Amino acid sequence: MVxxxxxxxxxxxxxxxxxxxxxxxxxxxxxxxxxxxxALFPVDTLDQLYASLSTEQKQAAFQYGPTxxxxxxxxxxxxxxxSRKLPVGDNVLIVTSGGQQxxxxxxxxxxxxxxxxxTEQPSFIGALAAFKxxxxxxxxxxxxxxGIVLDALEGVLTxxxxxxxxxxxxxxxxxxxxxILYSMERRRGLLELLRTxxxxxxxxxxxxxLYFDEADxxxxxxxxxxxxxxxxxxxxxxxxxxxxxxMRLGWxxxxxxxxxxxxxxxxxxxxxxxxFTQVLAHAYLSEGKLPGYLATVRKAYARxxxxxxxxxxxxxxxxxxxxxxxxxxxIWVTLPDHVDSSDVFAKSLEQGAAxxxxxxxxxxxxxxxxxRLAFSHTPEERIAEGTEMVCRAVRxxx
Amino acid sequence: MVxxxxxxxxxxxxxxxxxxxxxxxxxxxxxxxxxxxxALFPVDTLDQLYASLSTEQKQAAFQYGPTxxxxxxxxxxxxxxxSRKLPVGDNVLIVTSGGQQxxxxxxxxxxxxxxxxxTEQPSFIGALAAFKxxxxxxxxxxxxxxGIVLDALEGVLTxxxxxxxxxxxxxxxxxxxxxILYSMERRRGLLELLRTxxxxxxxxxxxxxLYFDEADxxxxxxxxxxxxxxxxxxxxxxxxxxxxxxMRLGWxxxxxxxxxxxxxxxxxxxxxxxxFTQVLAHAYLSEGKLPGYLATVRKAYARxxxxxxxxxxxxxxxxxxxxxxxxxxxIWVTLPDHVDSSDVFAKSLEQGAAxxxxxxxxxxxxxxxxxRLAFSHTPEERIAEGTEMVCRAVRxxx
Numbered sequence: 001m002v003x004x005x006x007x008x009x010x011x012x013x014x015x016x017x018x019x020x021x022x023x024x025x026x027x028x029x030x031x032x033x034x035x036x037x038x039a040l041f042p043v044d045t046l047d048q049l050y051a052s053l054s055t056e057q058k059q060a061a062f063q064y065g066p067t068x069x070x071x072x073x074x075x076x077x078x079x080x081x082x083s084r085k086l087p088v089g090d091n092v093l094i095v096t097s098g099g100q101q102x103x104x105x106x107x108x109x110x111x112x113x114x115x116x117x118x119t120e121q122p123s124f125i126g127a128l129a130a131f132k133x134x135x136x137x138x139x140x141x142x143x144x145x146x147g148i149v150l151d152a153l154e155g156v157l158t159x160x161x162x163x164x165x166x167x168x169x170x171x172x173x174x175x176x177x178x179x180i181l182y183s184m185e186r187r188r189g190l191l192e193l194l195r196t197x198x199x200x201x202x203x204x205x206x207x208x209x210l211y212f213d214e215a216d217x218x219x220x221x222x223x224x225x226x227x228x229x230x231x232x233x234x235x236x237x238x239x240x241x242x243x244x245x246x247m248r249l250g251w252x253x254x255x256x257x258x259x260x261x262x263x264x265x266x267x268x269x270x271x272x273x274x275x276f277t278q279v280l281a282h283a284y285l286s287e288g289k290l291p292g293y294l295a296t297v298r299k300a301y302a303r304x305x306x307x308x309x310x311x312x313x314x315x316x317x318x319x320x321x322x323x324x325x326x327x328x329x330x331i332w333v334t335l336p337d338h339v340d341s342s343d344v345f346a347k348s349l350e351q352g353a354a355x356x357x358x359x360x361x362x363x364x365x366x367x368x369x370x371x372r373l374a375f376s377h378t379p380e381e382r383i384a385e386g387t388e389m390v391c392r393a394v395r396x397x398x
Numbered sequence: 399m400v401x402x403x404x405x406x407x408x409x410x411x412x413x414x415x416x417x418x419x420x421x422x423x424x425x426x427x428x429x430x431x432x433x434x435x436x437a438l439f440p441v442d443t444l445d446q447l448y449a450s451l452s453t454e455q456k457q458a459a460f461q462y463g464p465t466x467x468x469x470x471x472x473x474x475x476x477x478x479x480x481s482r483k484l485p486v487g488d489n490v491l492i493v494t495s496g497g498q499q500x501x502x503x504x505x506x507x508x509x510x511x512x513x514x515x516x517t518e519q520p521s522f523i524g525a526l527a528a529f530k531x532x533x534x535x536x537x538x539x540x541x542x543x544x545g546i547v548l549d550a551l552e553g554v555l556t557x558x559x560x561x562x563x564x565x566x567x568x569x570x571x572x573x574x575x576x577x578i579l580y581s582m583e584r585r586r587g588l589l590e591l592l593r594t595x596x597x598x599x600x601x602x603x604x605x606x607x608l609y610f611d612e613a614d615x616x617x618x619x620x621x622x623x624x625x626x627x628x629x630x631x632x633x634x635x636x637x638x639x640x641x642x643x644x645m646r647l648g649w650x651x652x653x654x655x656x657x658x659x660x661x662x663x664x665x666x667x668x669x670x671x672x673x674f675t676q677v678l679a680h681a682y683l684s685e686g687k688l689p690g691y692l693a694t695v696r697k698a699y700a701r702x703x704x705x706x707x708x709x710x711x712x713x714x715x716x717x718x719x720x721x722x723x724x725x726x727x728x729i730w731v732t733l734p735d736h737v738d739s740s741d742v743f744a745k746s747l748e749q750g751a752a753x754x755x756x757x758x759x760x761x762x763x764x765x766x767x768x769x770r771l772a773f774s775h776t777p778e779e780r781i782a783e784g785t786e787m788v789c790r791a792v793r794x795x796x
Binding site (some may be wrong): 008036056080097109110111264265274276277 | 532673
C-alpha cells in the first residue's frame with residue numbers, strides 16, 4: 001500500500017472532472033472548455049514560421065535551454081510587454097510551461113499549508129486547484145461588473161492580515177469565468193488599497209488582448225503597469241489564447257527577489273519549458289505575426305459572443321441573469337438562489353449541450369446556482385442551437 | 399518584504415550553478431552539461447515529420463490535450479515500452495514535461511517535509527533538487543561497477559524503515575553521473591530485497607537505449623520489466639536523449655493508485671505537456687524513426703567515450719581512477735581522498751576546460767574528491783585536447 005503525502009491524500013478526482021468527461025462526447029455541443037476552436041489556430045502562419053527557421057534554430061529547438069527561457073524569446077517578449085506598458089526594466093521575466101505553471105511556481109515559493117490566498121468569487125478553476133495543491137486556505141471576495149468589490153476586499157484583507165495571508169489572485173481583464181472587465185477606476189482603487197496591506201498580488205492576464213471594441217483598450221492596461229510600487233505584483237500572461245495552448249508557454253514578470261526563488265523552483269519542476277515551441281513563439285512575435293492574428297480572433301470571438309447573447313436573450317426564462325462580455329471567452333449565468341446548476345447540467349446534457357457548473361469556480365466550493373458558458377470553442381453555426389438547449393434545461397429546473 | 403514559504407526560504411542558488419555559468423563561456427571546452435551535441439539532433443527527420451503532418455494534426459498540436467498525454471502518443475509509447483518488456487497492461491502511462499517533471503510529480507504525491515528518500519551515492523543533481531524541494535531527507539548508498547551495494551542498502555532500508563521512508567531513487571542503466579550499468583544479477587537481487595521492505599522505487603531510465611555494445615543489451619532490461627510485483631515501481635523515461643531535450647517530453651509508467659494522484663498533481667502543475675512536441679514525438683515513434691537515430695548516436699557516443707578514455711589513460715596521474723562507461727554520456731573520476739575537485743575545477747577552467755564537481759551529486763552534499771565528465775556535448779575533435787587540460791589540472795592539485 002502506497003503511503004501518500006498529506007497533500008496527495010486530500011487530492012480527489014472532482015465531480016467537475018466527471019462532468020467534463022461527459023461533455024467530451026463529440027455529439028454534445030460543448031460550452032465547457034475554455035479553449036479556442038481548432039479552426040481558429042494560425043496553421044498557415046505556423047508553416048511559414050517553420051519554413052523560416054535556420055538549421056541552427058532547429059538544432060537549438062531540440063536542445064535544453066536556460067531555465068528562465070530561450071534568450072531570443074525573452075527579448076521579443078520584453079519588447080511586447082514593454083509595448084503594453086509593463087515595467088520590464090525593474091522586474092525579472094521568466095518563460096513558463098503555460099500560465100498554469102506560473103501560478104503553481106508562485107504558489108510553491110510563497111505558500112505553506114494553512115496559508116491564506118484571497119481570490120475573486122468566482123475564480124479560475126486551475127488557479128484554485130494549484131493553491132489547494134499547496135495546502136492553501138482560500139477566501140473569496142465578490143465581484144461586480146467593474147471588478148472586485150473594494151469594501152468587501154478591505155474587510156477580508158483586514159480580517160486575514162498577518163503571517164498567514166500570503167497572496168491575492170486576480171484576473172482583471174475578461175475574467176474567467178465571469179467575463180467582466182475591471183474598470184480603470186477599480187484598478188487604481190485596488191492598488192491604493194493594497195499599498196496599505198502586506199500581500200503579494202498575482203495578476204493573471206491571459207485574455208486582455210481579446211477585447212471586442214477598441215474603446216475598451218484603455219481599461220485593459222495591466223494593474224502592474226500602473227506604477228504599482230511598492231506592492232509586489234507577479235504578472236502572469238500566456239500564449240494560450242494569442243497563439244495556441246498546445247505550445248504550453250506562458251510567462252511571469254515579477255520583482256527580482258521573487259523570481260530568484262521561482263527560477264530555482266522551476267529548475268527542479270521541469271528544468272526548462274519546451275525549447276521547440278519557444279523557438280516558434282519567438283519567430284511568431286519577432287516576425288510580427290501577432291497583431292494580424294489578434295485582429296482576426298477579436299472579430300471571431302465578438303461574433304460568437306453576440307450569437308450567444310442573442311440566444312440567451314430570446315430563450316432564457318425570467319429570473320435568470322448573465323454577464324455581457326466585452327472580450328475573452330466567457331458568459332457567467334446566475335440562476336435563482338434555489339436552483340442547482342448540476343441539475344441544469346444533467347438536463348442540458350440530455351438535450352445535447354454542456355457547460356461548467358458554478359461550484360467549480362467557487363473558492364469555497366459551495367455556491368452552485370451559477371454556471372459558465374464558453375463561446376470560444378463551439379463552431380459558430382451551433383452556438384444558437386446549443387444555447388437554446390441550455391435555456392430549455394434551465395426552464396425545466398425552475 | 400516578501401514572506402516566502404518554508405521550502406523557498408531554504409532554496410539557495412548553488413555553488414554548482416555559479417560554476418556552470420563559468421563553464422558556459424563558449425571558448426571553454428565543456429564536459430559539464432549532460433546534453434547531446436547540437437550537431438547530433440535529427441534535424442532532417444524533423445523536416446520530414448513536420449511535412450508529414452496533416453492540417454488536423456497541426457490544429458491538434460496548437461490545442462490543449464488531456465493531462466495524461468496526447469492519445470496517439472500514449473498509444474505509440476505503449477507499443478514502444480511493450481517492446482522493451484515493460485508491463486504496460488497492469489500500469490498507467492502518463493506523458494510528462496521531461497523526466498524532471500515526472501520526478502517532481504512523484505515527489506509531490508509521496509513526500510511530506512522530513513520524509514526519507516534513499517538514493518545512490520552519487521546521484522542525479524535534478525532528482526536531488528526535486529526531492530529537496532519537497533523537504534525530503536536524503537540518504538545515499540554506495541555503488542560499485544555492478545550497481546548499488548546490496549549489503550549497504552539493506553542496512554539503510556532496515557535503519558530507515560517506518561512511516562518516514564517513502565521512496566528510493568535509482569538510475570540503473572548508464573548511470574548519471576557514474577556511468578555504470580547495473581548487472582542483471584544486481585537488478586534481481588535488488589528486487590528480492592525490496593520485496594521485504596515497504597518503499598516505492600523510482601526507476602529513472604533515460605539512457606538505457608544508448609549502449610555501446612549489443613552484448614550489453616540483456617543487462618539494460620528495466621527492473622520494472624522483471625516481474626516486479628508487489629514492489630511499487632514508478633518507471634520514468636524520456637525523449638531527451640533519444641529525440642531531443644527541447645521537446646521537453648518524458649513519461650511515467652506506474653500502478654494505477656499512484657497515477658491517479660500523479661495525474662491530479664500534473665493538472666494543477668502545468669495542465670498538460672506541450673501538445674505540439676507530443677504530435678511530433680508520436681510521428682517520430684510511429685513512423686519508425688527511432689531505431690535509425692539510435693544506431694547513429696550509439697556509435698557517436700561510443701566514439702566520444704573512447705576518445706576521452708584514451709586521453710585519460712595517457713594523461714591522468716597515478717592515484718586517480720575513473721569508470722569505463724558501456725553506454726550513456728558520463729565518466730566518473732575519483733581523486734585521492736585529500737583532493738578537492740573544486741580546486742581542480744578552478745585550475746581546469748584556467749586551462750580552458752570544465753566539468754561538474756562531485757559534491758553536486760552527493761545526496762548529503764559533502765564528498766568532493768570526485769567529478770563528472772560528460773563526453774556527449776563536446777565536438778569530437780576537441781575531446782582529447784579538453785581531457786588533457788583536465789588531467790593537467792588534476793596533476794597540479796595532487
